[in-house]
Amino acid sequence: MIKPGKMLRQVISSAFKKPATTRYPFVKFDMPEFFRGKIKFIPEKCIGCNLCMRDCPSNAINIVKVGDKKFKAEFRLDKCIYCSQCVDSCLKKALETTNEFELAQLDSKNLNIVFHGKPEEDIKTET
């Protein structure tokens, strides 16, 4: 059966429905819990094996030793491709994904995030 205006009924009915659009910036969007967003580093767990650095496809991680069994992590969020391979690679679960996805910045320097092992004074006294 061929007829013109097949979609007419649905078109008219959808005029009275709520639009499917999410009004995103005004209405917050809930990402699923396990969304691969920004990476979180837990310094206490890190043992400095550098596996994450080696596996990272885009060289976005840099783990620096700042003292005895204390490590500092630098993440380049502009380089990161959010594959979270580092989370899989980490044997001690020192890395975690968060579902934070609104990472846009006006200055690329802000995309460089650093996780310190201890407060600044501690590091100074140790080194």
Added chain:
Amino acid sequence: MDRVIIPIGPQHPALKEPESFRVTLEGEKIVDVSLRLGYNHRGIEKACESRTFMQNIYLIERVCGICSHSHSTCYIQAVEDLAGTEVPKRALYIRTLVGELERVHSHLLWLGVAGHEIGFDTLFMYSWRDREIVMDLLAKLTGNRVNYGINTIGGVRRDISKEESEEILKAVDILEERTKYYIEVATQEVTLINRLSNVGKLSRADVELLGAVGPVARASGVDMDTRRDDPYAAYSEVSFKVITADNEDVYGRTLVRVGELMESYSIIRQVLKNMPDGPITVRVPRKIPAGEAISRYEAPRGEDVHFVKSNGSDTPERVKLRAPTLANIKAVLKMLKNYNLADLPIIIAAIDPCFSCTDRTISIKKLDTGSTEIVDWKSLREYSIEWYKKRGIRF
């Protein structure tokens, strides 16, 4: 009548990616087409050679945004072939599941694009709205809407819980109902049929000669599907029909795609029903034994072929990918001839082209030799600021 040559691309509303068709017109009729590919060459094959097998998964996943699972699975199959890995059953089922969900999302995307190319924006909006269901589902299952990152060498990275599989079944029910509606629209709406049928004819003999793959080939009555002919993942354990049509035109390609959607739903249900328990990954050493392997995968757009050569270290010696669009491109040039200019967008769209899969090259930032001046991003920006300053506009 005078002949005019009009440039369709590199930038043109009909093309979603930069690619250049030079179309010779006689009035509104296309008499000749020449094609220049390569605008999307990003050098992925070369880049693969300097990364480890593990890192390459994520690189190859980014060859294309739509068939990211296809490319990464295809590559991983080749690597696992080389390493002689026995992948756990459950992992294979999860790969199949994600692959089919990806096919659903790709075909719904195509339906929308096709609608847009023939000026049927309502169809475009509706099918993309329904596609969101699959996208959200994939985000929940894998952690991302587009680059799923579910594959790893020797298995998959995430398991599927009971609740998640119930959610998938619910979503599939909704999608099935919607797809039935689209089939109704495709077989009844008169303007749609008028625009699609008898356009872009490609005979069966031409398909075989020009090596077209995927829905394009199946719409010309060629019964080929890698999922059945060269089964991978869990496809040997599910039953499905290979949808073909004898229309040999764009309308046939539409019917094949919406028919495949229905098959995908049935595959998803079977996979979820029969999914075995067990581990989802096995350990594979970082160094892959030397050798060569070729792997095939039926991507939504057609057959995907990856070739991997290893030299025994942890980086591949050569990775070669062939995307379905490159196989179909010769057929497009043949299809375009003797049709109206108005049919050009839909004929090109009918192969579901993905030019970023097709080309893959080098980011050249500075090369002093050669005839053209190649400018990097920073100096280009400085140049443009200078240009505006001269005209009294300041930033």
Added chain:
Amino acid sequence: MIIEEEIQQKLIKNYNFLEEKIRIPRARRIYFEFPADKFEGLLEFLMKEILCNMLCTMTGLDAGDTIEVIYHFARKDGIIVNVKISVPKDNPKIKTISNYFPSAEYYEREVIDLLGAEVEGLPEGSRYPLPDGWPDGQYPLRKDWKSDVLEKENK
């Protein structure tokens, strides 16, 4: 594996120097090397006798002193026959197969652009995939080729 072995037998029957050289690592995969000068004959044999009527793709490889080109032919039932030919790097000439498989044109252009092979008998056309202003003699997929960018980053 029965069909694969049949194909193997057929190939050895016709080209007895292939004995022991055909590898079948898993179902539906056949690999062998072949001298470049006899390749055209083999092609016709493959198409007519073994029914390889589809060209999956062509892979170009830099293998040190030689450039290897692998042709991946597919049969309807999913069997892939991979034929490798090698040509010397200083005179990398291969014959076109685009008269048998028109779709080979773009694969051959890729080998020309990225590896610097010469393909005889290929019809004129625009290059693929490198840009028109690409300098002569730069072949990205050769092992000794390094882009300036990569060098800078490594430093």
Added chain:
Amino acid sequence: MVNSLVYILIFPGFLFLGIAGMFFEYIDRKLYAKFQNRVGPPWFQPFADFVKLLAKENIIPEKAERKMFQVLPFFAMAAIVTSFMYVPVWGTHALFSFNGDVIVVLYLLSIPTLTFFLAGYSSQSLFSMIGAVRTLTQFFAYEVPLFLTILSAALLAGTWSLSEMSVFYNQHHWLWLANLLGFGISIIALLGKLEKVPFDIPEAETEVVGGTFTEYSGKLLAFFRMTIDIEVVVCSALLAAVFLPFGMNLHPAIGFVLFILKVLSVVVLLSLMRSVFARLRIDQMVNFCWKYIAPLSFLQLIINIILRGTIK
């Protein structure tokens, strides 16, 4: 003198038509979005678009005929605004009327289409050229049915003046129902005239980029878009005056509301039509118009001739 200036600049001239055009563009876009289950633009969007375009740089192609290129948008706008003077709005009488103004209005309405053609032609760009040729081809297809249906309504009224037609239809209350077929045909023809889906062939973006307006930018494009907006109002008003002529001799305020409602219903019909169809090809469009629409409009003409005979 002051009166004429008011007529030209404020009502029913540029200001009123401009505001009405933007209002109906908003209605059209919002409805189109609603039909597609989207949110749609806010109420000020057409105005914001206009202001934004005014602020942009005018780029004139080197090869284009500069004078023609710059004058055409204003020419089209002037023609369309002039034609509105003869269309009755709230009362049965338009601002100006004489016997034969139907023909003048119809010809003034075809001037914008011709300027679109000229605009495309003088841009000297390939896409504009193709768009221009398509505009003209399409013009020949829809114009005949549109003219015929409006003229057959005039024939029934026995006058060539729009105002007198309104008077006639208000005296013979139910006679406008005889023209319903003509109303349907003219809505379809109007889709062609306003270049909307399924007849947006001249500016089909996926085929010919922007069609005739490919090379236009900045202020000139703003005025062209304004012209199209005003065209929607004027054409809808014309159809409303000819085919929906009831309630014309009521109080002016009620008449004005009624006028807005009539135009609104035409606009709703137009946006409904464009959301359920795919774009046709130019040959299919010409075929459709000559095979189905033109004969039907002849049928309307014959019906009206017979009716005219029986009324007397």
